[in-house]
Amino acid sequence: LHALSRRLAPASAAKGSVIVHQGDPGDTMFIVESGRCEVYVEESPGHTITIALMGPDDFFGEMALISEETRTASVRALEDCRLLTLDRKTLYETVPAESDALIELTKLVEQRKDTLPNLIARARMVAPEQAASTVAVYSPKGGSGRTTIAVNMAAALARRFPGEVLLVDLALPYNHAALISYLTPTGCLAAASQVPPQNFEEAVLGAILHHPGGMMLLPGVLRAxxxxxxxxxxxxxxxxxLVNAFRYIIFDLGVAFTDIVISVLDHSQRVLVLVTPELSSLKDVGELLNIFNNVLNIVPGRVILALNNKVPKSVVSKEDVVRTLKQELSVEIDFDGTKPDEAAVKGEILVLTDPKSALSRGAEQLAQIIAGTTSAGEAKEKKGGFKLGRR
Incomplete structure (x- = not known):
């Protein structure tokens, strides 16, 4: 990569100039050193849709390095821009074909190709009659398998509703949902906060990743x-x-009980609470359920309680869990050995690659509960939108 960085050529683009044109051939990738650019597609003569915004350290045109296909979108400079360029010939002269860098770049190109149709669809979508159903996934104890279960549940839902299920990674400060899903994020919600208000929608939609299985993912951060x-x-x-662009929105929440976590829990239609068969987990979840009842006024009917067995045999039984928490379990996920860890290392989502595994069956059960809980009355009640902050 160091050798490649020395081969980058400087370039500039004046405000208002079109750097690449949709439909043109190309063999060059551009890295934004300074300034801002707009990525847009022309659906019909004179009708364009903005699908993403690019700022410093962002890049575009990478598909031209790997594929000889024509440009899939146009890019216009919104400000005077300083750019760095890399052409296909230089790339292959500098980087070996079997190198990790080239493999990662190829993966990113395929990912963006898959995402493009969804970006276009989201950008032109009008508000549907029903706002999204929202689900918060939370555990007060680290190591509960929360992110793995959130990803697999979202993927299970997305098999029914491809492109209509969004997983929002608010597990701060470290996001792992994209890593587990074998996706390479280039944008995030935090970065969208830095753009001008008129460009905020494009920045949020442009940060969303598309998984080949149909699930969509919005990273909260790229760096801690x-x-x-x-x-x-x-x-x-x-x-x-987002509530008007998706059918289901699932939040993966971090352990820390921050204002954001409390607000998302408070305002989500359903809350999935994960408990593991350990005394410390039972104590923490018991206190959490008391907070739900006495402080946040989250009624038990909104809570989905799931037991995730992380060991083959625990001293704490299912009956102990129910008796201690005084609430029935909605789902019990059996011990699945090393399968979840192996899937993460391989870049696989278990519910898509091994639907008969214990974790996959549990995620499917959770997806069925979520898919069957949105009544007409609930949808009507939530149509006003998702508003954080204490009621």
């Missing part, structure tokens, strides 16, 4: 230090866009 940019107001603004 961006976590401070995630605020209740930012999530509110994003949800104002």
């Amino acid at each position: 230090e961006q976590a401070d940019l995630i605020t209740v107001d930012l999530v509110n603004r994003a949800m104002g866009i």
Whole structure:
């Protein structure tokens, strides 16, 4: 990569100029060093749709490095821009064909090709009659398998509703949903907070990733230090866009009981709480359920309680869990050995690659519960949108 960086050629683009044209051949990728660019597609003569915004460190045109297909979108400079360019000939002269860098770039190209149709669809979508159903996934104890279960549940839902299920990774400060899903994020919700208000919608939609299995994913951050940019107001603004673009929105929440976590829990239609058969987990979940009942007024009917067996045989039984928490379990996920870890290492989502595994069966059960809980009355009640902040 160091050798490749020395082969990058500087370029510039004046404000208003079109850097690449949709439909043209190309063999060059562009990296934005300074300035901002708009990515748009022309659906019919004179009718264009903005699908993404690019700022410093973003890049575009990478498909031309790997494929000889024509440009899939146009890019216009919104400001005077300084760019760095890399052409196909230079890439293959510098980077071996079997290198990790080239493999990763090829993966990113395929990912963006899959995402493009969904970006276009989201950008032109009008508000549907029913706003999205929202589900918060939470556990007060780390190591409960929360992110793995959130990803698999979202993927299970997306098999029924491809492109209509969005997983929002608010597990701060470290996001792992994209890693588990074998996706390479280039944008995030935190970065969208830095764009001008008129470009916010494009920035949010442009940060969404598409998984080949049909699930969509919005990373909260790309780097841990961006976590401070995630605020209740930012999530509110994003949800104002997203609730009308998806059927289901699932939040993967971090362990820390922050204002954002409390607000998302408070305002989600359903809350999936994960418990593991350990004394410490029972204690923490018991206290959490008390907070739900006595502080947040989250009634038991909104809570989906799932037991995730992380060991083959636990001293704490299912009956002990129910007796201690005084609430019935909705789903019990049996111990699945090393399958979840192996799937993560391979870049696989278990519910898609091994539907008979214990974790897959549990995720499918959870998806069935979620898919069967949106009554007409609930949809009507939530149609006003998702608003964080205490009621």
